[in-house]
Structure formats: structure tokens, C-alpha cells
Amino acid sequence: MDIEVWHIWIIIAVILFIAEIFTPTFLPACIAIGCITAGIVSGFDYGVKIQLVAFAIGTLIAFFGVRPFTLKYFYKKSAKIKTNMDALIGKVVRVSETIDISKNEGRVVVEGDDWKAVTENDEIVTLGEKVEVQQVDSTVLIVKPIKIKQ
Numbered sequence: 001m002d003i004e005v006w007h008i009w010i011i012i013a014v015i016l017f018i019a020e021i022f023t024p025t026f027l028p029a030c031i032a033i034g035c036i037t038a039g040i041v042s043g044f045d046y047g048v049k050i051q052l053v054a055f056a057i058g059t060l061i062a063f064f065g066v067r068p069f070t071l072k073y074f075y076k077k078s079a080k081i082k083t084n085m086d087a088l089i090g091k092v093v094r095v096s097e098t099i100d101i102s103k104n105e106g107r108v109v110v111e112g113d114d115w116k117a118v119t120e121n122d123e124i125v126t127l128g129e130k131v132e133v134q135q136v137d138s139t140v141l142i143v144k145p146i147k148i149k150q
Contacts, residue, residue: 004042005042005048005051006039006040006042006043007039009035009036009038009039009042009051009055010035010036010039012032012035013032013033013035013036013039014032016028016029016031016032016035017029017032020032026066026067026070026071027063027067029062029067029070030059030062030063030066030067031059031062033058033059033061033062033066034054034055034056034057034058034059034060034062035055035058036058037054037055037057037058037059038051038052038054038055038058040054041054085136086136088110088133088136088141089133089134089135089136090132090133091110091111091132091133092130092131092132092146093108093109093110093130093131093132093133093143094108094109094128094129094130094131095107095108095117095125095126095127095128095129095130095131096108096109096114096127097127098124098125098126098127099117099118099119099123099124099125099131099143100124101118101119101122102122106118106119106125108131108133108141108143110133110141115139115140115141116139116140116141117131117140117141117142117143118140118141118142118143119131119142119143119144119145120134120142120143120144123145125143125145129145129146130145130146131143131144131145131146132144132146
């Protein structure tokens with residue numbers, strides 16, 4: 001069994017697609033698309049110069065045509081995603097223990113987790129009322145009561 005040149009191009013493309021799994025840039029995939037293009041040209045028995053030109057053209061088309069589209073729609077910007085304590089800010093939660101700063105008490109439940117809570121203006125919020133998380137200060141949530149419009 002003889003390995004032809006187009007086999008080598010396709011093997012390199014597969015290796016590059018596997019490398020793409022470990023990189024967030026889509027660069028190895030662009031080069032792999034160029035390798036596939038060169039492999040197709042090689043399959044039609046064109047010379048090495050034409051294969052290299054096809055590789056370059058295929059890579060450039062993928063880099064400037066496909067890459068921007070994939071980065072826009074498939075790779076989400078991590079700056080927009082709130083994680084850890086930042087994800088708590090803005091959540092509406094229910095008071096599980098009356099919030100009263102003078103008695104040093106007050107707790108809220110956020111997604112099943114029990115947190116110590118204080119209000120922004122030292123207001124008293126009774127058990128069962130809804131509040132919105134404004135800030136996180138270490139292990140204490142600073143909340144604001146939600147006024148229900150009637």
C-alpha cells in the first residue's frame with residue numbers, strides 16, 4: 001500500500017482539527033482547511049507548486065471568511081458571563097430570617113444557599129419578603145427591598 005501525497009495532506013488536516021480542540025483561536029482549523037484544499041488538488045495529480053498555492057488560498061479563505069463567523073457565533077466572550085459572586089448581583093431572593101441590623105440578624109436564601117444579609121439603608125425586612133442583591137461583601141450580601149406596586 002503506497003501512501004500518496006493527498007493522504008499526507010489529509011492526515012495533517014486531521015491532526016490540526018484535533019489540535020483545534022485544545023485551542024480557542026480557530027487557527028489550526030483554518031490551516032486544516034487549507035490542507036484539505038491542497039489534498040483535493042493533489043488528488044487530481046497537480047504538482048507541488050499548485051498544491052502549495054491551493055493550501056495558501058484555502059487557508060486564507062478560511063482565516064478571513066470562516067474564522068470571523070465562527071468566533072462571533074461559537075466562541076462566546078467570557079467578559080459577558082457572570083461567575084462566582086458576580087452572578088449573585090441582581091438576583092431577586094426571599095428573606096429566610098428577618099433582616100435587622102440592630103439585632104445583627106438577617107439571612108436570605110439564594111439558589112438553596114443560605115447567606116447572611118444586610119440592607120443598604122439599615123432597613124428592617126421581614127421574613128418572606130423579596131429583596132434584590134446589590135453587592136457582595138465577603139460572605140455578606142447587601143440587599144435592597146423590592147417595593148411591590150399596588
